[in-house]
Amino acid sequence: MRFVIAVAALVPGVAIAGPLTTINPCPNATSISATPITVTMQHQTVSTCSTTSTCFRGSCIARYSMETFAYVNTIIPAAWDGTSAITTTVTSTGQTVTVSRFHSTITKFATPTSAVVKNGTTSRAAPQPVYLTIAKDFMVPYNKIGPLAIPGYGGSGLCQGCNVQQDGSRSQVVNVIECRSGLDRAKCMAYAETWISKLALAASSTTLVPLATRFVAPSADTYTFTFTLTSPSHIITAGVETITVAPSPFFHHVIRQCHRPREVVDFTIVVTKTISWTVPCSRQPPRTSSVVPIPTGPHAIPGVRQPGKGPDPSLINLGGDAEQP
DSSP states (O other): OOOOOOOOOOOOOHHHHHHSSSOOSSSOOOTOOOOOOEOOOOEEEEEEEEEEEEEEETTEEEEEEEEEEEOOOOEEEEEESSOEEEEEEESSSEEEEEEEEEEEEEEEEEEEOOOOEEOOOOOOOOEEEEEEEEEEEEEEEEEGGGTSTTTTTOOOOOGGSSOOTSSSSSEEEEEEEEEETTTTTTEEEEEEEEEEEOOOOOOEEEEEEEOOOEOOOOSSSEEEEEEEEOOOOEEEEETEEEEOOEEEEEEEEEEEEOOOOOOEHHHHHHHEOOOOOOOOOOEESSSOOOOOOOOOOGGOOTTTTOOSSOOOOSSSTSSSOOOOO
C-alpha cells in the first residue's frame, strides 16, 4: 500500500491581465514628486510615504520617509467550521485571518440535593439543565498561512516556515482563543497550537494466487484470457491511524499469441494493488497560555457571553475538545 498526502498548490505573485490598481506614493506631500506605481500582481513590492511631524513653539515641520511593503488585495476562503468557509478580504500581508472555528454546547442536568417535606410527603425539584458553551477561534496572519490552514487553499505563498521539510513533513502554527461560557460567567484563554502533517512511509503487500489451468490452442492465433481474483484484506498503520483494506475483486487480463496449433499455455499471475490514503494532521498541544478579554467586534465568538458577577471558572481540557457528559 502506498500512502500520500494531498496538498493543494498556490502560485502567488502571478501577474493577471490588466493592472490591479495605481498607487500615488505621496498624495499629501506636495513638495515631493513621486511617480505613480502601477500594481499588476498580488504581493508586488510598492513604496508609499510615511509622515512624521515635529512641533516646536507652535511651529510644525512634516518629514516624509518611504515605507516599502508587499501589496495585497484579495479574497480568500477562511473561517472554516467543518462544513463551509466564509470568504475574507485581505488588504494587508500582516492582517489576522480566522482560518477555523469550533463551537459546541454541552448540556448537563443538575439535581438539587435539598428536599421539601409537606404533609408527610417528600418532594424534590426536577433536574435543571446547565449549559456549557465551548468556542474556539483559530487565527493566522495572512503572511503566515500555509497549505494546512484552510482546506482547499494553498496558502498565501509568503510563509517560509510552512514549506515541506527534509523529512517530508510540514506544519502550521495557529493562534487560538478558547472561550468557555456557562450560566452568567465566561473566561477566555489564548495560546499557540501547531498542526503537523507527516509523510507516511510507503507500505506494500503482494499476494500470490496459484492457478492450475492449462489451455491448448486449437490453431495459431492471438487469445485473451480474463481471470477474476480477490485481493485479501490488509491492515497497515499510518501515523496514529490503523487502516483496514477490505477484500476486493481484481480482474486480470492476459494476452498470449500462439504460433502453432496445439500449443500449451501455462499461467502464473501476480496480483499487485496500490492504495492511496490521506493522512490527517496531528495537533501539538500548547505549552503556555494566557487569560485574554472576551473578543468583541469582528472577532467576537458566537455564543460566548460577557461575564457576570459569578467567579471565573478555570478552563478544563485546554487545547482539546470538550468531554461529552
